[in-house]
Amino acid sequence: MTGNVVEFGRKEPHASGEAICRNCKHEWAAVAPVGVTQLECPECSTEQGAFKYPFGPAVGDDSYTCNCGSEDFFIMRKSGNVSGEVRCRQCGVEALGWFE
Ligand SMILES: [Zn+2]
Ligand SMILES: [Zn+2]
Structure with a gap:
């Protein structure tokens, strides 16, 4: 056409x-x-x-929850750092262990 x-x-x-x-x-x-x-x-x-x-996540999926109860995280790499990190948006604690 x-x-x-x-x-x-x-x-x-x-x-x-x-x-x-x-x-x-x-x-x-x-x-x-x-x-x-x-x-x-x-x-x-x-x-x-x-x-x-x-x-x-849907019902039945696993999701990472911070010890403070937050499920919101920043994934970032600070300038000068080689590797990135995931930090809780609410309390700032680095989220470790989930990917291991
Ligand atoms: Zn409103
Ligand atoms: Zn937290």
Whole structure:
């Protein structure tokens, strides 16, 4: 086929899951295009909402939990360091043992 073909209703990939608002701590089930990380909170109308774990473990999967209870980690390599490290976002303790 030649000519101008306009696609209507093309589906963008969407992520869905539990979201939480950093501003008012409201939790709700959100759906948003993949790549969108700031969600509008239906409770306080700020853009402080974020998916809790759209790509996280499903029921039955293992996930690493820090001793402080947090499941959020930064994976980073400090400038000058040869190897990277994984640190808990909440308490800053390095996450060791999971990959061994
Ligand atoms: Zn809110
Ligand atoms: Zn921690």
